[in-house]
Amino acid sequence: MAEAYGIHVGNSSACLSSFGNGTVTVIANDAGDRVTPAVLALNGSEWEIGLPAKAGQANSKSVIKYNKRLINCDWNDEDLTTVETSSSCRIISDDRSVKYEFITNEATVYTSPDDIATKIYAKLFTIASHSMVTEGDLKLVVAAPLHWSKLSRQRLAKCAELAGFDVLQVISEPAAALLAYNVEDNLDDDINVLVYRLGGSSCDASIVRVCGGFMTIEKSIHRTDIGGQYLTKDLADYIAQEFRQKWKLDPNESRRAMAKLIHHADNCKHVLSTLTSAHVFIESLLDGVDWSQNISRARFENIILCKIADFMDPVQKLTASFQGTIHKIIYCGGSMKIPKLQSALANLFPEAELLSGLNPDEVIATGCAKEAGLLLDLPDISLNEVSSEAEFLGSNIYLKYLDKTVHLFKEGSPLYSQNICNIDVASDLKNINFTLHEHPEKEHFASENFNVDSLCKPFNLKATLQHSKVVLQVE
Incomplete structure (x- = not known):
């Protein structure tokens, strides 16, 4: 298996x-x-x-x-x-x-x-x-x-x-990030999702529009001049400065000492993402001198404060020319575990919903696993193409029955979208006629009659959008 x-x-x-x-x-x-x-x-x-x-x-x-x-x-x-x-x-x-x-x-x-x-x-x-x-x-x-x-x-x-x-x-x-939070399950409204990934040496920000189960990349930016390694380096420089002031020895003069500092500063950074303080102990940092120090989250946030604006710059450039509204935000990448960065990004979009239930460094792998589980149920098909053409509805479709009008499918809906309507009719009604219209005031382009005498009341009418028609089925 x-x-x-x-x-x-x-x-x-x-x-x-x-x-x-x-x-x-x-x-x-x-x-x-x-x-x-x-x-x-x-x-x-x-x-x-x-x-x-x-x-x-x-x-x-x-x-x-x-x-x-x-x-x-x-x-x-x-x-x-x-x-x-x-x-x-x-x-x-x-x-x-x-x-x-x-x-x-x-x-x-x-x-x-x-x-x-x-x-x-x-x-x-x-x-x-x-x-x-x-x-x-x-x-x-x-x-x-x-x-x-x-x-x-x-x-x-x-x-x-x-x-x-x-x-x-x-x-x-970005697609994996949305799959991790089941954002693609949104079938009713168009939503715009900001996926912000901050890794060790690079940063990506993407705006993804989700409609009817389809995900479309509206805008994206990739930066290699910002990443978690720069925050680690700032913290390592701070520890080196403290060490130099006390012992009058400069770790920057030794590549081995700075490599040790970078390693311990990186561990300290991850600890401070979840705890309010961290202890750093480096054995024989330089010339046989050990170093021990407690660092608070507040101190760390003060050290990286000057970098926050740089990390928010890709998002601000991305959204400057974007006309829509950001509805949801997804954090990705290990560096986005830092609370200060999370709050800085959230403050840019106070009305957006923050999706942060998963660890940021596990989000993309989680989405990949969900996709793999879905693909196991599919027949053998080619999945190597990065992009392919897809058909979408070119106009609105309305459903009319009795004296009611229902907006069944909106323009831009993908094929095989479904809409289930609850139909409540009089108990003595024998037949019911449904008509489909591209505009509420225009004549219908298709109609369907059902004998509802033997059906439970109310009943469900399932409409499925196919290539060139809408299929109506009573459930």
């Missing part, structure tokens, strides 16, 4: 979830964490993935971070520079080709971004396999950034397949 899984691998972290019995479960890794760092390190001849690689990066010579940037076929020099400065191995690039070089005591090892991504998926495949109740295929839906090309999506899917998964579909990150 096949089981449905959803995975989101970002630049900084990865999350795995499964779908079963109508519910989504986020699966913890072997360390008990629901989110796995997307960090790899080569320790001698052995690969370390996740927390061991992240925890040991201050001493390791072969660490890779932000590998996802180079999975994108359209990577640029900024992406390459970000990976180079964040990692501690040599990166060789030539004519759009990238390789990592690892020098060990035994030999020099070369590997590609695709190999690294496959290793991350293989780690998640092992976690998923251990969680399975019965043996079977591991069906998977993965999410990719909205701006990625079809070739980049195929490349991502290939890495997951090499790890052992059966990839059903690659969906966009």
Whole structure:
């Protein structure tokens, strides 16, 4: 029996979830964490993935971070520079080709971004396999950034397949976020949803219009100059300043000391997302001197205060030329766990509903798992196309019966939309005639008669919008 899984691998972290019995479960890794760092390190001849690689990066010579940037076929020099400065191995690039070089005591090892991504998926495949109740295929839906090309999506899917998964579909990150909160179930009103994802090294903001179960991207913006790593760096600089004032030693002069600081500052940042204070203890930070310090959430918020406006800038630019109203907001990405950022975004749209019931770093994986569960019930169809044409109703349709008029379908409704009307008629009525109109005052273009003498009263009339007609059926 096949089981449905959803995975989101970002630049900084990865999350795995499964779908079963109508519910989504986020699966913890072997360390008990629901989110796995997307960090790899080569320790001698052995690969370390996740927390061991992240925890040991201050001493390791072969660490890779932000590998996802180079999975994108359209990577640029900024992406390459970000990976180079964040990692501690040599990166060789030539004519759009990238390789990592690892020098060990035994030999020099070369590997590609695709190999690294496959290793991350293989780690998640092992976690998923251990969680399975019965043996079977591991069906998977993965999410990719909205701006990625079809070739980049195929490349991502290939890495997951090499790890052992059966990839059903690659969906966009905003679509996965809406699926996680069942926003697509809205069938009555048009709503505009702001999906704001703030990851470790990038930020995406998208406005999605949801109508009749269809999701349409109205506007989107992608930024690589803002991300959670900049907040971590500000906190690390603050701790370094405190250390320098007390001991007259500067951690900035030691790359190893700053790597330690960045690691502990990142952990502190995540703790302060849920607690009002955090304790930082760094053994032998510099010249054998240990460092111990308590940091309050208020202090952390004061440190990052100057960055808040920069993080809200993509949203303000996105909505400046948008004429509609934002009805709902979805937070995504680990950095959006920070309460100060959540409140700053909420203050921009005081009338909008905040969807925050899920952990932001688990939202996209949750949506992918839901999509995988839905696809398991479908016949074998091609799901590789990123976009396809869809038919929508070109005018309003009204239903008239007796002396009543019902607005049955509005213009823009997708095919196979349904509307169920409750019909209450006199007990002595034998027959009833329904007519369909494009305008309440115009003549009807279709009619249907029903003998209702044998039906319960009241009864339900189900109208289904098909390709060129509306089908009326008594339930």
